[in-house]
Amino acid sequence: MAKERSFTEKEGYFGDFGGRYSPEILTEALIELEDTYNKLRKDKKFQKDLEFYRRNYIGRPSPLTYAEKLTKAWGGAKIWLKREDLNHTGAHKINNTIGQALIAKAMGKRRIIAETGAGQHGVATATVGALFEFETAIFMGEEDLRRQKLNAIRMQMLGAKVIGVSSGTATLKDATSEAMRDWALNVSNTHYIVGSVIGPHPFPTIVRDFQKVVGDESKKQFKKENDKLPDAVVACVGGGSNAMGMYYAFLNDKKVKLYGVEAGGRGPSPGEHSATMLFGKTGFLHGTKTLVIQDDGGQVVPAHSVSAGLDYPGVGPEHAHLHSSGRVKYETVSDQGALDAFMEVCRVEGIIPALETAHAFRFAKDLAKELGKKKDILICLSGRGDKDVAEVARLVGLSQGDLI
Amino acid sequence: MSAIKSVFSDSKSAFIPYISLGDPNYDLCVDWADALIRGGADILELGIPFSDPVADGPVIQKAFKRALANPFSMDTILGTTEKIHSLHPHIPLVYLTYFNPIFHYGFEKFAEKAKIAGIQGMIIPDLPYDTPETDELFKSLKRRGVDLIHLVTPATPLNRMKGIRDFASGFIYYVTSYGVTGERKSISADLEDRIKTTKEVFSLPVSAGFGISAPDQAKEISQYADGIIIGSAVQRIIEENGSNPSLCRKKLEEYAQSISGSLRGKNR
Numbered sequence: 072m073a074k075e076r077s078f079t080e081k082e083g084y085f086g087d088f089g090g091r092y093s094p095e096i097l098t099e100a101l102i103e104l105e106d107t108y109n110k111l112r113k114d115k116k117f118q119k120d121l122e123f124y125r126r127n128y129i130g131r132p133s134p135l136t137y138a139e140k141l142t143k144a145w146g147g148a149k150i151w152l153k154r155e156d157l158n159h160t161g162a163h164k165i166n167n168t169i170g171q172a173l174i175a176k177a178m179g180k181r182r183i184i185a186e187t188g189a190g191q192h193g194v195a196t197a198t199v200g201a202l203f204e205f206e207t208a209i210f211m212g213e214e215d216l217r218r219q220k221l222n223a224i225r226m227q228m229l230g231a232k233v234i235g236v237s238s239g240t241a242t243l244k245d246a247t248s249e250a251m252r253d254w255a256l257n258v259s260n261t262h263y264i265v266g267s268v269i270g271p272h273p274f275p276t277i278v279r280d281f282q283k284v285v286g287d288e289s290k291k292q293f294k295k296e297n298d299k300l301p302d303a304v305v306a307c308v309g310g311g312s313n314a315m316g317m318y319y320a321f322l323n324d325k326k327v328k329l330y331g332v333e334a335g336g337r338g339p340s341p342g343e344h345s346a347t348m349l350f351g352k353t354g355f356l357h358g359t360k361t362l363v364i365q366d367d368g369g370q371v372v373p374a375h376s377v378s379a380g381l382d383y384p385g386v387g388p389e390h391a392h393l394h395s396s397g398r399v400k401y402e403t404v405s406d407q408g409a410l411d412a413f414m415e416v417c418r419v420e421g422i423i424p425a426l427e428t429a430h431a432f433r434f435a436k437d438l439a440k441e442l443g444k445k446k447d448i449l450i451c452l453s454g455r456g457d458k459d460v461a462e463v464a465r466l467v468g469l470s471q472g473d474l475i
Numbered sequence: 476m477s478a479i480k481s482v483f484s485d486s487k488s489a490f491i492p493y494i495s496l497g498d499p500n501y502d503l504c505v506d507w508a509d510a511l512i513r514g515g516a517d518i519l520e521l522g523i524p525f526s527d528p529v530a531d532g533p534v535i536q537k538a539f540k541r542a543l544a545n546p547f548s549m550d551t552i553l554g555t556t557e558k559i560h561s562l563h564p565h566i567p568l569v570y571l572t573y574f575n576p577i578f579h580y581g582f583e584k585f586a587e588k589a590k591i592a593g594i595q596g597m598i599i600p601d602l603p604y605d606t607p608e609t610d611e612l613f614k615s616l617k618r619r620g621v622d623l624i625h626l627v628t629p630a631t632p633l634n635r636m637k638g639i640r641d642f643a644s645g646f647i648y649y650v651t652s653y654g655v656t657g658e659r660k661s662i663s664a665d666l667e668d669r670i671k672t673t674k675e676v677f678s679l680p681v682s683a684g685f686g687i688s689a690p691d692q693a694k695e696i697s698q699y700a701d702g703i704i705i706g707s708a709v710q711r712i713i714e715e716n717g718s719n720p721s722l723c724r725k726k727l728e729e730y731a732q733s734i735s736g737s738l739r740g741k742n743r
Contacts, residue, residue: 090606090607091603091605091606092574092601092602092603092606093529093601093603094529094530094600094601094626095600095603095625095626095627095628095630095631095650096530096628096629096630096650096653096654097630098603098630098631098635099630099631099632099635100630238533238536238540239526239527239540244527248527248528248529251529252529252530252532252654252655255529255530255653255654255655256653256654256655257653258630258653259630259653352579353578354575354578354579355573355574355575355578355601356527356575357527357529358529358601363575365575365579366547367548368547368548368549368576368579369525369549369575369576369577369578369579369580370524370525370526370543370547370575370576371526371527371575
């Protein structure tokens with residue numbers, strides 16, 4: 072009897088990772104999404120529309136900034152920043168939501184849903200919901216709602232329904248599960264805008280493709296400015312979309328060292344960090360085969376990070392592959408290290424970075440010293456930190472009086 | 476013929492209730508299983524708890540959470556299964572589980588130990604047939620005569636059903652509605668036609684699940700389905716009465732009797 076497989080065993084996989092491990096009720100929607108995207112990616116009008124919104128709505132290309140003050144302060148390699156914080160809505164997330172909203176429109180879907188941790192993906196989804204007139208629902212863990220109140224308010228102002236998730240650890244992992252459940256119920260009229268390079272095939276590929284603009288622009292801008300490529304590229308990794316977008320252009324440039332920085336949290340004990348590359352084992356979570364922080368029984372262990380956006384016990388399958396192949400080196404930075412870097416970048420360079428990116432900054436500080444003055448480090452400044460100021464102020468003990 | 480397939484007949488519809496192992500602990504769930512079987516269960520589905528059950532609604536999510544408050548190990552799961560099996564060796568037991576705990580334990584070891592514990596079928600909602608791991612697991616199970624039971628949904632087109640056919644045995648779990656597990660008041664209008672098509676494609680018994688809770692619903696669907704699967708409604712009884720074991724047992728047995736008695740060919 073002939074097997075009628077909807078995709079070959081290798082399609083949608085990155086080495087041993089990736090694939091489509093989702094409930095059967097979602098499979099047809101995933102196949103429809105894959106087929107639609109395969110057509111659209113070659114469609115000139117789609118590419119033209121995407122380019123239009125990138126230039127005229129997001130504000131691309133985002134600048135490449137030489138961080139002169141940080142370079143001086145850290146006393147090592149030159150520091151360059153890819154300014155995704157200057158995009159409309161304040162992070163790289165809008166690159167993906169604009170693209171997926173155009174796909175949803177092409178599929179005739181009227182409703183979009185999303186999961187969000189730090190809220191930047193929620194805001195970016197609510198924004199395209201308003202722009203393209205979708206009914207929009209955003210799932211967000213109750214703990215993240217507390218930490219990222221400002222973004223929750225922004226989403227509501229943009230017309231989205233924000234649904235608090237109290238199950239499990241009430242963070243990104245549970246918001247993702249809840250969004251998948253909603254999608255299973257409403258799959259005929261709803262598109263799920265997955266916010267990172269995670270989830271069942273084709274999401275990791277789609278999200279990477281919409282984020283690779285970050286690396287493509289960076290490469291061009293850096294070459295123009297320096298007539299060479301950077302020696303090292305650093306990005307923070309939760310699910311890993313800004314990092315994947317940044318790395319993709321450099322994967323074949325073997326002289327460029329690529330670093331991913333995960334949340335080391337409060338320490339190495341289970342539940343105290345989100346360092347998937349260091350502590351994760353191969354497993355299946357949210358529809359994909361990837362590295363997952365899990366216990367001896369195969370139960371997923373809750374993750375922790377001071378940054379809601381990194382607080383995820385899995386990672387994109389392409390990252391898992393880049394880790395196992397050794398092309399990208401993954402490191403960790405603690406909560407305290409990230410808070411220190413957050414404050415330092417604010418005061419030295421006049422930029423308030425997202426707490427997620429602060430992890431990348433802290434790692435880059437040591438790397439700059441290690442590489443020395445003749446080298447160049449490019450950091451993906453994935454988003455701005457307005458959303459984090461209240462939480463950071465609380466954690467570093469700044470009272471309102473101090474702030475005034 | 477597999478032990479599971481032999482439960483089904485043209486003249487009556489089978490009752491397949493579900494419980495989450497470990498809720499509220501591994502001893503009491505043996506009592507719940509016993510009560511359901513005494514009340515008329517023909518096959519019993521045993522849920523292996525998982526931290527991230529994306530295909531389940533709130534009732535089973537909460538059950539898994541309560542279960543995982545006890546120390547989890549696959550060996551405890553297998554031991555509990557063995558106890559249930561020894562009480563009622565003639566009743567086929569089927570695991571319903573997410574893929575990660577099985578993958579983590581190892582296919583061969585799992586298939587071997589599950590078979591010894593009395594398991595005769597597996598349902599894994601997040602393991603579609605078209606993945607490399609299905610081939611491997613399917614072979615491990617098939618060697619031991621354990622059925623791999625697949626889900627077919629209102630969103631599954633004909634060409635996909637034909638693909639699933641190569642890997643399916645025992646019975647087909649037909650998902651009656653979109654969404655996740657949980658009790659629902661209405662059942663979709665074209666259910667009978669969809670089940671009929673599914674039977675034709677697979678030449679296997681087709682049991683309907685997701686959303687069924689009341690005897691009248693079960694009765695109606697049993698007119699054309701070979702089996703009725705009920706999870707959340709059973710689990711709700713445990714949620715509400717689990718702290719009073721003798722009452723909970725009684726309620727489970729009565730509920731099982733009410734459903735079983737309402738099914739096609741089982742009127743008492």
